Amino acid sequence: MSGPTPRSPVPRRPRRHDPGRRDRLIDAALTVIAERGVAGTTHREIARAADVPLGSMTYHFASLDEVLAEAFTRHADSVARVFDERLSAARDRDAAIEAVITLVSDDLLGARQDLVLSVELYVAAARNPALRTVTQAWMARSRQALERHFDATTARELDALIEGLVLHSALSTDPMTPEQIRHAICRHLR
């Protein structure tokens, strides 16, 4: 019997009021970037990941570039914050060295998603001026954190070494072990 349909036959999207949706969209964007790369990141893909309609994207963001910029800013901030915390907690140079080793071994190499995000940001920044600003602010901040314990030259070299170790490990078939990371860093600072 074609009785009265007590529930709508096609389950219409129920949620209307959704404060903080913009934030969720930025998070969803980061997920999509990590999974599909910047090239595979589209309005539709982000909307799907956040389970919101397509129209919601154009309401909250003026363009796709704006989404990317906000997403990468959030990513850079969160990585930089960990950097700051770990290093400002170190009381002396030796503790700082340990902090750096932990940082690379656990925080950077451990979080596969963050790692991919960083490399994606690097190349996106090469083409997009807005993102280059984000990258440079991030680099400046991490270098500054290192300069709490090391002189400027050492800080810069260490920053580059870390970058190389992380990237190298990320793409290699056999990632470097924590012991190898420790060896490389201690050798440079010795």
Place this chain on the structure above:
Amino acid sequence: MSGPTPRSPVPRRPRRHDPGRRDRLIDAALTVIAERGVAGTTHREIARAADVPLGSMTYHFASLDEVLAEAFTRHADSVARVFDERLSAARDRDAAIEAVITLVSDDLLGARQDLVLSVELYVAAARNPALRTVTQAWMARSRQALERHFDATTARELDALIEGLVLHSALSTDPMTPEQIRHAICRHLR
């Protein structure tokens, strides 16, 4: 009558027989990747850069992925060859160190295009298995070249350091000077 048109009224593309076109297309692809990034690399863009009709792309390559793979293979080969040459010419460890410094300062940081291409390859490889093979072969080859003069551990660390220095310099507002490069490398090998 519509008299005999001695020359085609619209200046048709004149060149037909063009051996080696495939090679030129791969070179054009590298140019486009360097200028617009992998994301901005399309059949049409490559064809335009090489000044050939669109149809030529599908004749010479089965897919766009095939073009990318061939292009990156060529790029990796040419960089690796320079690596090999420079290092095999070095007679002792000191000469090898000088070779590495020259390599980074001049060959890698000097050629802005190659540098961008390398980073593009890194992220493309993160997503495309065929390209990951290319990257890994390249890394293995450069590490092997370093192992002519340094032990395995040092070679790997040096490889990572180089990667970091290059990437860091590429994205920074103030690129590292040759003296700074020399300092960083010598410090690690000291």
Place this chain on the structure above:
DNA sequence: ACACCATACGTACAAGCGTACACATCTCAT
């Protein structure tokens, strides 16, 4: 209670994409 308006939604559209394919033209073994 009620009107306002920020927010949410669905859909449409032009542009650009990869690819396919029929047809034109050239080279070369015979």
Place this chain on the structure above:
DNA sequence: ATGAGATGTGTACGCTTGTACGTATGGTGT
């Protein structure tokens, strides 16, 4: 010289994309 096969060309098609926009809805100040 000539036919066959390799190579080159132009165009069309189906699809996805970013973005725009008219309409619906519900929280909030009054």
